[in-house]
Amino acid sequence: MRSVYPSALAVLVLALLCDLSQAQDAVPARIPVTLTPEEFRFFACAGRPGEEGEHVRAFFLLQKAGTPGRVEFPGVDLTTDQPDDWTSSKGQVADGELQVTVTFRPQAVRTSTATLKIQVDYPLGGGRVTETITLALEGRGVVCGPATPPAGGGDPPPAGGTPPDGAPGGGATPASGPADIELCLKFHLVDGPPPRPTDADFDAWVDEVNRTFAGSGVRFKRSPPTRNVPSAPETGEPELAEEDPHCLDVYIVDDIPGPTLGDGDVLNPESEEWRAMLRELGIDPDSPLGKNMGYGRRCRVEIGRNSGRTLAHELGHILGLGAGPDPIHRDPETGDDIEDGERLMHGTPQGTKLTDKEKQIARRLARWIEDHRSPCGGSQQRVPSPRNEQLDPRGDLRFASLLALDRELVFTAFLEAPFDLAATSPALSLELDTDLDGAADHFVSSQFADNQWLTEQEPPAELRAPVPAPEALFEIHLPAPVPDRRAGALQLRVPREFLPQSYGPLGWRLALSQRALGTDDAVPAQGFSTLDITTPALAITLDGNLRQLRVAPNSPLTLSGSLITTPTLDGQIDFSARILSDQGLLQLPLGTLDKPAPDIWSFAATLPADLAPASTFLSVIARCSRCQRVTSDVAALELVDDSGGGLPLLLLLLSLVALAGLVLLLSRRKRTPAAT
Numbered sequence: 001m002r003s004v005y006p007s008a009l010a011v012l013v014l015a016l017l018c019d020l021s022q023a024q025d026a027v028p029a030r031i032p033v034t035l036t037p038e039e040f041r042f043f044a045c046a047g048r049p050g051e052e053g054e055h056v057r058a059f060f061l062l063q064k065a066g067t068p069g070r071v072e073f074p075g076v077d078l079t080t081d082q083p084d085d086w087t088s089s090k091g092q093v094a095d096g097e098l099q100v101t102v103t104f105r106p107q108a109v110r111t112s113t114a115t116l117k118i119q120v121d122y123p124l125g126g127g128r129v130t131e132t133i134t135l136a137l138e139g140r141g142v143v144c145g146p147a148t149p150p151a152g153g154g155d156p157p158p159a160g161g162t163p164p165d166g167a168p169g170g171g172a173t174p175a176s177g178p179a180d181i182e183l184c185l186k187f188h189l190v191d192g193p194p195p196r197p198t199d200a201d202f203d204a205w206v207d208e209v210n211r212t213f214a215g216s217g218v219r220f221k222r223s224p225p226t227r228n229v230p231s232a233p234e235t236g237e238p239e240l241a242e243e244d245p246h247c248l249d250v251y252i253v254d255d256i257p258g259p260t261l262g263d264g265d266v267l268n269p270e271s272e273e274w275r276a277m278l279r280e281l282g283i284d285p286d287s288p289l290g291k292n293m294g295y296g297r298r299c300r301v302e303i304g305r306n307s308g309r310t311l312a313h314e315l316g317h318i319l320g321l322g323a324g325p326d327p328i329h330r331d332p333e334t335g336d337d338i339e340d341g342e343r344l345m346h347g348t349p350q351g352t353k354l355t356d357k358e359k360q361i362a363r364r365l366a367r368w369i370e371d372h373r374s375p376c377g378g379s380q381q382r383v384p385s386p387r388n389e390q391l392d393p394r395g396d397l398r399f400a401s402l403l404a405l406d407r408e409l410v411f412t413a414f415l416e417a418p419f420d421l422a423a424t425s426p427a428l429s430l431e432l433d434t435d436l437d438g439a440a441d442h443f444v445s446s447q448f449a450d451n452q453w454l455t456e457q458e459p460p461a462e463l464r465a466p467v468p469a470p471e472a473l474f475e476i477h478l479p480a481p482v483p484d485r486r487a488g489a490l491q492l493r494v495p496r497e498f499l500p501q502s503y504g505p506l507g508w509r510l511a512l513s514q515r516a517l518g519t520d521d522a523v524p525a526q527g528f529s530t531l532d533i534t535t536p537a538l539a540i541t542l543d544g545n546l547r548q549l550r551v552a553p554n555s556p557l558t559l560s561g562s563l564i565t566t567p568t569l570d571g572q573i574d575f576s577a578r579i580l581s582d583q584g585l586l587q588l589p590l591g592t593l594d595k596p597a598p599d600i601w602s603f604a605a606t607l608p609a610d611l612a613p614a615s616t617f618l619s620v621i622a623r624c625s626r627c628q629r630v631t632s633d634v635a636a637l638e639l640v641d642d643s644g645g646g647l648p649l650l651l652l653l654l655s656l657v658a659l660a661g662l663v664l665l666l667s668r669r670k671r672t673p674a675a676t
């Protein structure tokens with residue numbers, strides 16, 4: 001403790017000197033916006049294959065309160081001497097706000113600079129002026145110590161940095177390895193006579209599922225279950241429950257008619273992205289296996305002795321296992337019906353074994369589900385259609401959903417009964433109420449005729465981004481697949497650029513008419529559903545007085561700062577610190593914020609005892625556990641030698657000398673105006 005006072009004084013002196021050396025703020029006072037964080041240094045690991053790191057920082061510009069009229073941000077431009085190392089992206093968060101995310105990913109051990117220019121258009125007098133804010137960024141690509149052996153047990157982020165948000169799983173899909181994909185299960189327990197399954201039962205089932213999928217790289221956890229879900233008396237078919245956009249939905253029912261113990265809905269997309277993923281798995285998309293391969297989000301399991309095993313089997317189907325033309329319990333390599341009763345994907349009864357190929361497929365499809373879900377919560381909405389009592393369900397919508405992804409909005413109409421596209425000539429129309437005045441102002445309308453979609457949009461494609469044609473999802477009801485692969489859902493992917501603004505609440509309505517059947521249906525039946533489509537954002541800032549840290553090994557350190565999030569972000573935020581030292585990149589867990597909300601955070605940590613003195617960096621990393629969104633901030637770190645009593649005295653002397661210099665400097669400055 002004896003060294004604290006001089007060290008603190010030294011930091012104070014340094015901070016004062018830094019303040020003096022900065023000629024002006026990053027944003028001139030006349031421009032009515034604030035900028036956070038005012039920190040322009042980046043650092044990340046480089047130089048070792050597979051250890052490329054990155055440093056991502058989101059800058060927020062916010063219109064100052066009291067500005068008469070709205071501030072706009074017409075342009076953002078990043079120039080750099082190392083274009084391979086820097087990228088930036090712009091996203092508007094709300095009126096008068098701008099978020100610019102800068103990613104520094106050094107391709108070599110080198111220091112590079114970048115210039116970020118942000119145009120600000122603001123009201124002044126009776127008119128408007130446009131000015132440019134120029135931020136000078138510096139990035140250091142540094143060597144990151146000896147490679148650390150892969151840690152067992154937990155799953156710390158890789159030493160070289162974190163993958164970018166929403167990045168696909170990449171080409172390599174090992175058949176086994178540590179579980180790095182976690183899928184969440186949401187149990188919906190249908191109302192029925194006691195005894196009902198308890199939380200302990202759910203836990204036991206999840207344990208059994210995890211034992212079965214061990215070595216696949218996929219793990220399952222569960223979120224709190226919903227209970228007392230009503231069901232239709234005749235069929236036992238559950239009503240649609242409140243589903244969790246982050247989870248796979250598992251309906252637990254008393255009885256499924258017939259001998260089956262479980263079933264699931266599998267969507268069988270036809271997009272190029274899906275076909276490319278199949279090829280990556282060594283599966284020809286046009287082969288019988290490829291054509292019948294699909295993924296699911298929902299299954300049903302009967303309450304019984306083997307519910308955990310049945311659940312594992314249905315999750316196998318959801319992850320693409322057993323796929324093939326009827327019968328649907330096939331081996332993905334031979335294409336033959338599985339006859340070995342010890343294998344999980346055997347028809348009935350099921351065992352527990354998965355082949356390496358099955359593990360590889362399950363892992364890749366789990367990644368696909370991860371990549372195609374709501375990124376950070378709050379941005380998915382499912383609207384059920386009123387139950388139609390007609391005998392003929394053809395042409396009726398079961399429900400419609402809106403999934404707000406980073407770059408596009410995915411609207412899906414799910415049909416009560418699969419139908420043949422060519423025979424029914426469906427027309428899908430989307431109405432959007434972007435200003436929430438109760439009237440539609442943006443339209444997309446697609447008609448299927450002559451074996452192709454004809455799509456019209458308002459505003460037209462010349463003025464706004466073109467909306468691609470809808471895609472039919474071919475739904476297979478398990479365990480009895482639909483033989484002719486009729487469409488079970490229609491999906492429209494609307495680029496955010498089609499909308500006048502890509503944030504805030506949006507009213508939407510999907511309608512389907514099938515001329516050949518003479519049917520019309522819409523969800524919602526009247527008016528619009530509303531969803532906040534703001535792209536979830538997360539940013540942290542270290543407190544300004546922590547930019548220059550001077551700490552001895554084995555001494556306590558308190559880190560604090562602020563957190564900025566959008567309301568659509570969901571999930572707990574895990575904080576950790578990384579220190580670049582002579583022993584490589586050290587990871588220090590700091591703590592967790594349960595609810596992401598704009599807040600102040602403060603965590604204490606103790607530095608390891610055996611660090612050598614060095615001038616290095618400390619970065620604080622905040623990660624949303626649910627969507628893996630990552631943000632970080634960085635400070636310069638001076639690791640000092642704590643041994644020997646002479647050092648504190650030396651520091652005190654140095655500080656006094658610096659203080660004297662400062663006083664001298666200040667007094668000289670005061671005289672300067674008189675001299676000119």
Ligand SMILES: [Zn+2]
Pocket residue numbers: 313317322328329347479
């Ligand atoms: Zn099955």
